[in-house]
Amino acid sequence: MKRVLVYYAHPAHRFSRVNKALLDMAKDQTNVTVIDLYEEYPRFRIDIDKEQDRLRNHDVILFQFPIYWYSSPSLIKEFLDLTLEHGFAYGAPDAALTNKIMGLAVSTAGTESDYSETGYQTYPLRTFLTPFEQTARLCNMTFLAPYAYFGAHAEQDGFLNEHVQSYGRFISALRDETLDIDAACALDLMNATNLPVKG
Amino acid sequence: MTDFLMLSFLFLAAGVIAVPVASRLGLGSVLGYLLAGIAISPLLSALHVDVVSIQHFAEFGVVMMLFLVGLELEPKMLWQMRSKLLGLGGLQVGVTIVAIMAIAMMFGQTWRVGLAIGMVLALSSTAIVLQTLNEKGLMKSDGGQASFSVLLFQDIAVIPMLAILPLMALPELVELASHTTNDHAGAGDHGTDIDLMGNLPAWLQGIVTLGAVGLVISAGALLTRPMFNFVASAGLRELFTATALMMVVGIALLMTLVGLSPALGTFIAGVVLANSEYRHELESDIDPFKGLLLGVFFITVGAGVNFPLLFENLWSVVAMTLGLIALKTTVLIVLSKIFGVNAGDKWLFSLGLAQAGEFGFVLLSFTVANHVIPKAIADQLLLVVALSMLLTPALFILYDRVISPRYLRGGEQEPDEITEKGKIIIAGHGRFGGIINRLLSWSGHKTVVLDYSSSQLEMLRAFNVKAFYGDASRPDLLHAAGIDDAEMLIVAIDDKQKATEMVHYVHHNYPHIKIIARAVDRQHVYELYAAGCREIIRETFDSSVRAARTALEMLGTRKFDAELIVQDFIERDRHIIREMAPHYDPDIPIHKNQALVEKTKELMKAQESELLGKASANTTTSRAWDFSKRTKPESDD
Numbered sequence: 001m002k003r004v005l006v007y008y009a010h011p012a013h014r015f016s017r018v019n020k021a022l023l024d025m026a027k028d029q030t031n032v033t034v035i036d037l038y039e040e041y042p043r044f045r046i047d048i049d050k051e052q053d054r055l056r057n058h059d060v061i062l063f064q065f066p067i068y069w070y071s072s073p074s075l076i077k078e079f080l081d082l083t084l085e086h087g088f089a090y091g092a093p094d095a096a097l098t099n100k101i102m103g104l105a106v107s108t109a110g111t112e113s114d115y116s117e118t119g120y121q122t123y124p125l126r127t128f129l130t131p132f133e134q135t136a137r138l139c140n141m142t143f144l145a146p147y148a149y150f151g152a153h154a155e156q157d158g159f160l161n162e163h164v165q166s167y168g169r170f171i172s173a174l175r176d177e178t179l180d181i182d183a184a185c186a187l188d189l190m191n192a193t194n195l196p197v198k199g
Numbered sequence: 200m201t202d203f204l205m206l207s208f209l210f211l212a213a214g215v216i217a218v219p220v221a222s223r224l225g226l227g228s229v230l231g232y233l234l235a236g237i238a239i240s241p242l243l244s245a246l247h248v249d250v251v252s253i254q255h256f257a258e259f260g261v262v263m264m265l266f267l268v269g270l271e272l273e274p275k276m277l278w279q280m281r282s283k284l285l286g287l288g289g290l291q292v293g294v295t296i297v298a299i300m301a302i303a304m305m306f307g308q309t310w311r312v313g314l315a316i317g318m319v320l321a322l323s324s325t326a327i328v329l330q331t332l333n334e335k336g337l338m339k340s341d342g343g344q345a346s347f348s349v350l351l352f353q354d355i356a357v358i359p360m361l362a363i364l365p366l367m368a369l370p371e372l373v374e375l376a377s378h379t380t381n382d383h384a385g386a387g388d389h390g391t392d393i394d395l396m397g398n399l400p401a402w403l404q405g406i407v408t409l410g411a412v413g414l415v416i417s418a419g420a421l422l423t424r425p426m427f428n429f430v431a432s433a434g435l436r437e438l439f440t441a442t443a444l445m446m447v448v449g450i451a452l453l454m455t456l457v458g459l460s461p462a463l464g465t466f467i468a469g470v471v472l473a474n475s476e477y478r479h480e481l482e483s484d485i486d487p488f489k490g491l492l493l494g495v496f497f498i499t500v501g502a503g504v505n506f507p508l509l510f511e512n513l514w515s516v517v518a519m520t521l522g523l524i525a526l527k528t529t530v531l532i533v534l535s536k537i538f539g540v541n542a543g544d545k546w547l548f549s550l551g552l553a554q555a556g557e558f559g560f561v562l563l564s565f566t567v568a569n570h571v572i573p574k575a576i577a578d579q580l581l582l583v584v585a586l587s588m589l590l591t592p593a594l595f596i597l598y599d600r601v602i603s604p605r606y607l608r609g610g611e612q613e614p615d616e617i618t619e620k621g622k623i624i625i626a627g628h629g630r631f632g633g634i635i636n637r638l639l640s641w642s643g644h645k646t647v648v649l650d651y652s653s654s655q656l657e658m659l660r661a662f663n664v665k666a667f668y669g670d671a672s673r674p675d676l677l678h679a680a681g682i683d684d685a686e687m688l689i690v691a692i693d694d695k696q697k698a699t700e701m702v703h704y705v706h707h708n709y710p711h712i713k714i715i716a717r718a719v720d721r722q723h724v725y726e727l728y729a730a731g732c733r734e735i736i737r738e739t740f741d742s743s744v745r746a747a748r749t750a751l752e753m754l755g756t757r758k759f760d761a762e763l764i765v766q767d768f769i770e771r772d773r774h775i776i777r778e779m780a781p782h783y784d785p786d787i788p789i790h791k792n793q794a795l796v797e798k799t800k801e802l803m804k805a806q807e808s809e810l811l812g813k814a815s816a817n818t819t820t821s822r823a824w825d826f827s828k829r830t831k832p833e834s835d836d
Contacts, residue, residue, distance in 0.1 A: 011823075011824065012760075012820040012821070012824030013759075013760075014757065014760065015824045015826065015827075038757065038758070039757060039758050042761065042762040043762060068823075109826075153826055
């Protein structure tokens, strides 16, 4: 069994629909740690030692957040800036995150076709997420294909429910080591339809 | 009685008129007083005033000044100065005496008279030099410290001089004196009117003398605190002044009784008290007395110039004076080379100490009384001493205008070691000021804390906080605490009225100082604003707001939302206060202040939606994240 840690960040949780549902699903999973960062650090004072201990004590680190202006909420950035200290996360032979897994669970307002060379966002979603990918690489972590939900404002609740259910399977598979990690790394994005769960 | 009032009025009026004029002309207060003295001298002689005895009385100002100097000087600092004190001071006195003696002998005086003249003229004027250095803020400069070392050594050297001089009496003068009964030599305040020691054997005298010094030190260290605590319990301000005066006078008396210099005694007491938390209080209590007495002293020096005699011997007196100044300057320049006083300060030091001093007057009357120097010579020397003192401010001006700028331009001046700069004064160390002090100290800032509660100070001492006793709203105490070169003042006292007055005083007299003030309530904010403060912190506002935030959180609002609501609330509230404050007029009651009432109405209208409880609909996050109001999605959730 792997120890899974979900970091959730949404500055306007009360306006959220997709992420709220995803968060509830994450919390329903047993033996999974879920941290609501804006609730934990409303004044942005990250407890670096505490967070580094948390990272040490888990094998899979999942960041769940809405994409806004092509990036994560600012608290995630603050968290990474302070917690991924030199000597702890990188720059040392025995860096603490080596061989751990990093994953993202993100949502966007734009549709999948918006995020393409012909769409109005010009670039595919993965391009906007390269900072996270490289962060994982520098920390010697395995970076999974992001678990993504497009068109968060559109009324397509049937699919949302499927996406949320699948999120539960995604997390529990990570915990139970039934997710095909190699396959998950090789994908471009993950969603309810292509989740590479073994067996 | 009328005489006394008349005389007081005359002295005060002369000072009040002359000093501001002199200051405005950039001549310094000392020259102002001296000129005032010269101006009133015809009146004084018409009234048959005994200027000399007033001068002796006023010399007590010097004693007080040394007490104050001692207060500024921690024992550790004094110890660090020891080589300068003995080396620089000792050589200045020794070399100058020998040089003057040699010159006097060249002019046909006996060695005894020469030596006596040397002693008289070797001493400089503590009063003028320290007063001027303080006024110019040069006390802590290299030159100031060197000057102080020499002056202190001279003060100590007076004691053996007074002992040696009687041994050098001229037999023919003694004989002459035995015929005259009227011996007017009041031994001055450095002589001994009552001599406790006369009948004691020498070894016992030594023990008594040491014992007296020991008494001053131990009483200063051990008794001051309980005594001031006791006095503080009465809660009367003037009692502090009385206690401080009593201490200084008492020490001076004790020293006089055992034949030591009172100035030295009070200086030692000052050093002992330099670490005490009552230091600033003592300073501000004694300071006005010192100032007044020194003023009177300088006036008497001016008034004491015997003009008929001066004009009779004008050229010889002027020549002697200039010769003396040149000689002393030369000696000092050579010494400052040896002791490595830096370039610009060397001149400050050498020109500053080039005059003869008030101890010269004392020694002169003493030498005449003891038949060491013939009266005719003494009278001329008296003129030399007075004239050299009169010329000192001119020498300081020379230094200021000609020498100092040259060194500054040459860039040779090393940066001054101003250890106390960037100071933060915290007035009031209760629940409010205490936290400010803790936080600032914790982040590495040097603070000076003032508080008027002895029990509070008692507690602070236990925690190693440097705090001083005193009512911080008094300008003189602020002054003593170093407001002149402070960078910031934090008014944390809880008396509304006093806080406002303090802000007003400091803002108007020291506009460069940053002021942060504690306000009791909203109206107090307006008052402080009117007094000139712009950084005003309401004492309970932040804690109330935090309590409200906790309430929101416990009612289920997300912490980040609660935080943003609170920040919005604070911003709006401060906005209202900022809008209102300029319309407040301390002289008009709020409800009669038309502008303020209008502004209030206007703001109320603007805030109506907020008052109706719609604040949460319009917080910072909702502007970015509430997509329900949008026609077309542009961003993501």
